Amino acid sequence: MIRIFRRIIDSTDCLSIYKTDGKYQVPSATFINELSFGFAYLLEKQLSVFIDQSDSIVLALDSSTSARVLPVCALLAIDTATNSEFLISLVDTTAKKAVEIFEMVVLTLQKEKIYEKLGRKLSFILSDGAASQLKANSLLKSKFEADFDRTVNIVRCHMHIGAIMEKRCFDRYISLDTYSVFEALQTSKILFGSRLVSSFSASSRKSEFLAELSRDYPGVRIPSTTFRTDTGSRYSVASSNSMSLLLFETTIKKVVERYK
DSSP states (O other), X not given: OHHHHHHHHTOOOSEESOOSTTOSEEOOHHHHHHHHHHHHHHHHHHHHHHHHTOSSEEEEEEEEOOSSSSOEEEEEEEETTTOOEEXXXXXXXXXXXXXXXXXHHHHHHXXXXXXXXXXXXXXXXXXXXXHHHHHHHHHHHHHHHHHHOOOOEEEEOHHHHHHHHHHHHHHHHHHTTOHHHHHHHHHHHHHHOSXXXXXXXXXXXXXXXXXXXXXXXXXXXXXXXXXXXXXXXXSSHHHHHHHXXXXXXXXXXXXXXXXX
16 A cells, blocks of 8 residues: 555656656646545555454445435444444445345445455444335345354334434324414424524524523523524424423513514
8 A cells, every 4th residue: 555655656647847856746637546546445445454353243324315416325334342433335326125225235345345244244234214224124134144144133223213203293293283382393493493504594583582591591501502403403303492492481482572
């Protein structure tokens, strides 16, 4: 690896700015391409060492939309002893069915040249609770157990489970005769839950609310996340805002009454 970078550094395939011992150079396309290869090689070796030093590995899978054209699936290796993790790959994929997800994961591990090495130490497969993903996990479990004669367990992410449970409980408010609860939580999220660093929102009264809260509770450090928004916050939004509504009812009324 050192020899590769030494060769890149000493490369003469550059456009000279100054003709003084060639110390100042503009990198050429060849230089950039070789440097890119060097980093890819380094990451490959680091991933290999990470797996070698682990006694038991969790393969974590998570797909999400992004700014790219296609959704992205992240594959991570997690050391069960140290809880440290290493990103194996980010894969642009159209896979939606269980078999497609299964094939994408296997091909990615083979492409990264770690299928055999990871398979011998794989103990858990971790993902969210999407139906197609869980079926894909079962296929992966069967393949790894057959190929490496070891037990592989499937684990569902507890954070995803918590978010789903909260959403189902929250959705109950809409179907019951307590729509006002749903309405209060939605309104408080819009008025007081916006992020102060985000773009301007005409309906946001968060700064005003925090200022009033500071006056009502002098000397107390007021967190800016008293109310939360579900933009970038997937967990405990409804429960957190419910608590804030009960705790700061008087302050909320002061702010809201100004706009009657």
